[in-house]
Amino acid sequence: MKKFKDLLNENLQNDSEFKAEYKKSRALFEIKKALISARIETGLSQAKIASIMKVSQSSVARFESCEFGDFKFSTFEKYLHACGKDFAITLK
Numbered sequence: 001m002k003k004f005k006d007l008l009n010e011n012l013q014n015d016s017e018f019k020a021e022y023k024k025s026r027a028l029f030e031i032k033k034a035l036i037s038a039r040i041e042t043g044l045s046q047a048k049i050a051s052i053m054k055v056s057q058s059s060v061a062r063f064e065s066c067e068f069g070d071f072k073f074s075t076f077e078k079y080l081h082a083c084g085k086d087f088a089i090t091l092k
Contacts, residue, residue, distance in 0.1 A: 028070065035076075036064050038083045052082035 002010075011018045039049055046060040053060070063071060063079065080087055 031076075032064060035079060035083075038080065038085045039064075042083050042085075044083060049079065049082045053078045 008022075012022060039046070044052075046064070047057045050057040050060045060079075063075060076087075
């Protein structure tokens with residue numbers, strides 16, 4: 001059985017459409033991964049974050065989902081502040 005990383009690299013090398021989609025969605029994936037890590041680091045559940053943000057738990061689950069896609073900056077800020085975190089932006 002192939003490992004995920006091997007399969008990913010194979011698709012990136014051999015499938016230009018896959019590579020384009022991967023590049024397009026990678027930044028959003030990394031942001032959401034960092035947000036989920038921040039929530040877990042603070043020991044908060046989706047339900048607790050939802051309570052702090054005054055939204056439903058399913059709203060938080062959709063926000064954390066990569067399938068959900070883009071999000072409002074205000075939601076990003078509320079989520080981070082609910083985790084007790086702040087952010088800095090670095091442009092490359």
